[in-house]
Amino acid sequence: MHPVPNGDEGGRLDDTAVLVADGEALIVDLDDELALAARTDPEAFGLLYRRHRLSVYRYLRSRTRSDDDAIDLTAVTFERALVAMPRYRPRGGGVVAWLLRIARNAAIDVGRKTAGVPLDTDLVDRRTGASPEAVAIANEDRRALAQALDALPEPQREAVILRYAAGLTARQIGEVLGKSDVATQKLLGRALASIREHYRDDA
Amino acid sequence: MTTPDTSGERLTRTPLDASLGELLRFEPRPDLLARLDERVNLAAATLVATPPTVRRLRSSRRRTVLGLLAAAVILAGAGGALGLYEGMGAGLEVGFGLQLDRSVPVGASEVRDGYRVTIDRAYLDGERLMLAVVATDELERPEVSQLMSMYAVVTDQDGEWQGGGGATSRPIGQWSATNVLWKLPPAAPLPAGSRRLHVVVPHIFVRDNTIVPPLTEDEDWNPWRQVNGPWTFDIKLAVDGGASVATPGVVHKIAGAAVTADQVIVGPSVIRVRLAVDDPGGATWAFSGQVRRGDQIFPIVLVKLGTDRVELQADGGVQDASGDWSLVITEAMRMGSGDAEEERIAGPWRFDFNIPG
Numbered sequence: 001m002h003p004v005p006n007g008d009e010g011g012r013l014d015d016t017a018v019l020v021a022d023g024e025a026l027i028v029d030l031d032d033e034l035a036l037a038a039r040t041d042p043e044a045f046g047l048l049y050r051r052h053r054l055s056v057y058r059y060l061r062s063r064t065r066s067d068d069d070a071i072d073l074t075a076v077t078f079e080r081a082l083v084a085m086p087r088y089r090p091r092g093g094g095v096v097a098w099l100l101r102i103a104r105n106a107a108i109d110v111g112r113k114t115a116g117v118p119l120d121t122d123l124v125d126r127r128t129g130a131s132p133e134a135v136a137i138a139n140e141d142r143r144a145l146a147q148a149l150d151a152l153p154e155p156q157r158e159a160v161i162l163r164y165a166a167g168l169t170a171r172q173i174g175e176v177l178g179k180s181d182v183a184t185q186k187l188l189g190r191a192l193a194s195i196r197e198h199y200r201d202d203a
Numbered sequence: 204m205t206t207p208d209t210s211g212e213r214l215t216r217t218p219l220d221a222s223l224g225e226l227l228r229f230e231p232r233p234d235l236l237a238r239l240d241e242r243v244n245l246a247a248a249t250l251v252a253t254p255p256t257v258r259r260l261r262s263s264r265r266r267t268v269l270g271l272l273a274a275a276v277i278l279a280g281a282g283g284a285l286g287l288y289e290g291m292g293a294g295l296e297v298g299f300g301l302q303l304d305r306s307v308p309v310g311a312s313e314v315r316d317g318y319r320v321t322i323d324r325a326y327l328d329g330e331r332l333m334l335a336v337v338a339t340d341e342l343e344r345p346e347v348s349q350l351m352s353m354y355a356v357v358t359d360q361d362g363e364w365q366g367g368g369g370a371t372s373r374p375i376g377q378w379s380a381t382n383v384l385w386k387l388p389p390a391a392p393l394p395a396g397s398r399r400l401h402v403v404v405p406h407i408f409v410r411d412n413t414i415v416p417p418l419t420e421d422e423d424w425n426p427w428r429q430v431n432g433p434w435t436f437d438i439k440l441a442v443d444g445g446a447s448v449a450t451p452g453v454v455h456k457i458a459g460a461a462v463t464a465d466q467v468i469v470g471p472s473v474i475r476v477r478l479a480v481d482d483p484g485g486a487t488w489a490f491s492g493q494v495r496r497g498d499q500i501f502p503i504v505l506v507k508l509g510t511d512r513v514e515l516q517a518d519g520g521v522q523d524a525s526g527d528w529s530l531v532i533t534e535a536m537r538m539g540s541g542d543a544e545e546e547r548i549a550g551p552w553r554f555d556f557n558i559p560g
Contacts, residue, residue, distance in 0.1 A: 042247040049243050050377050051348065054231075054412065057239075061229040071235045075242045082246055145226050164220075165227035167412065196219060 031095035035088050045085070049078055052096050056103050058165040063107045073110065077103040093168075093175030100166055100176045104158075148198035156191035159184060228413065230345060287323070288335050291371045291383045295504060297519040298472035299383075302326040302333045305443050313434040317342035320352055320404050320434040323381075329392035329446030330470030330520075332357065332364065332400070333385050338407050340378040349410035350380040356403045361389045364400075369505070387475075391468050392446035397439055404434040444471035447524035451556035457535050457548060459483065464554035465512075467494070469524035474501050474517040476530055480510065482537075488513050492532040492550070496521070508538075525560035529553050 031051070037044035056077050061070035080102050088098060149157060155177065162173045174184035231239070292299030306326040313320055317340060324335040338352040353370035356363065370384035408427045451464040460482035468475040474494045482488065489508050494501040494517040501517035535548040 045247045164223040
């Protein structure tokens with residue numbers, strides 16, 4: 001087993017509450033526990049929200065024109081999740097994939113009115129201390145990459161955003177998009193190959 | 204056990220991965236985040252206040268969840284309450300309940316690079332030390348999504364304390380976690396009186412959400428990053444109840460292996476059994492069963508596997524250990540090396556022993 005944070009005698013920990021002891025490990029999926037509790041308890045929902053708000057926001061920010069729009073849609077996502085929580089059933093992708101599916105539907109609802117939103121290419125390099133020349137070059141790189149991303153067919157672009165903005169695995173992305181693991185990996189592979197091609201040409 | 208340093212590990216494997224990660228990892232402005240928090244919290248409070256008909260949680264699940272929620276609520280207020288650790292017994296629920304009830308507040312705290320580690324409570328008896336530790340990221344770094352501190356080095360006048368009691372951790376929101384760890388003295392039982400203990404937490408772990416998950420299952424992927432301390436504490440604890448040691452020496456032949464009940468330590472909260480196994484086949488062994496005194500039954504809940512030595516821990520203990528006792532092994536499990544299958548061998552085998560008054 002790959003080394004992960006341990007007590008004295010082993011155990012594993014990721015998105016779980018873990019009870020670890022010698023030869024025994026009770027691993028509880030924290031998200032699923034919280035989702036069950038959140039049906040009746042605002043504190044549980046609050047914990048769930050804090051665990052995933054950044055993933056949802058980052059995904060939505062890449063699909064909206066402004067920070068304000070992304071924040072509003074993030075709020076809509078969690079409000080819808082709250083209402084739908086009694087219908088949540090643990091699945092392979094877990095709560096985060098379920099939330100991202102709600103977020104995607106919320107973004108699609110808005111997108112129907114505003115059409116496709118290109119990635120914000122006015123984003124500036126956030127690093128401090130870099131020289132103006134370095135910042136200019138970095139910003140130009142970012143614009144080229146954003147344009148390469150925007151040039152992708154929608155399912156490919158969506159998969160890339162879910163992976164790099166929301167941090168989902170292929171399995172979770174597949175669950176959001178309704179595709180198998182293999183199909184999702186192929187989709188991402190084609191997307192990255194295409195970005196590489198355009199990005200290299202433009203950069 | 205040494206935990207390897209993973210501080211430099213990143214799963215952004217190609218320059219393109221890194222560039223995409225940097226491009227898309229948007230950070231919300233604090234004022235907008237505050238607005239979002241307020242709106243969602245309000246919605247949660249309003250909607251959940253009038254819940255629909257809800258399936259009741261199973262009792263065990265409910266206990267876990269309620270413990271978790273209690274932890275979250277209590278941390279927001281004064282620290283150090285017992286509810287912070289409910290349900291964290293790692294199988295030793297009866298013993299842990301006693302340890303928790305009899306634990307004393309310590310409140311020793313140190314901050315390194317904005318990470319605060321606090322020995323919140325502690326319990327010491329003649330057989331083991333329990334430390335309840337709270338780790339917090341006081342800087343509330345956005346990249347940190349979870350913390351844990353399940354490792355400490357404990358020394359006293361007799362030397363370094365051993366592992367063997369395990370450890371548990373439970374996150375409380377994004378920037379804090381409660382942790383419980385157990386240590387066993389170099390030589391048990393400890394005499395009555397008090398002990399000065401030097402406790403060093405050499406490192407903690409933070410789950411770093413800038414470490415991009417792999418596309419597929421990948422054993423090398425590790426979102427945890429080691430943060431080095433050390434956080435150092437000197438504490439003095441009274442030994443709350445002693446422990447009694449028996450050396451039954453009873454031997455049973457189990458599937459060709461000689462299994463000897465070498466040592467039994469009966470403590471106030473846990474009973475620890477050491478078995479010596481002489482197996483010509485060199486297999487790894489585990490055992491299940493219970494420890495009994497009259498109609499008192501202490502189930503074995505933890506097993507430390509071994510080839511020539513197996514340690515068992517039974518949940519619960521007694522203050523006065525005198526009397527006739529039995530270790531009853533109801534099933535033995537032999538695990539061969541390589542592809543050999545696990546073999547389950549039905550008992551029972553009984554190892555009697557007496558602890559004088």
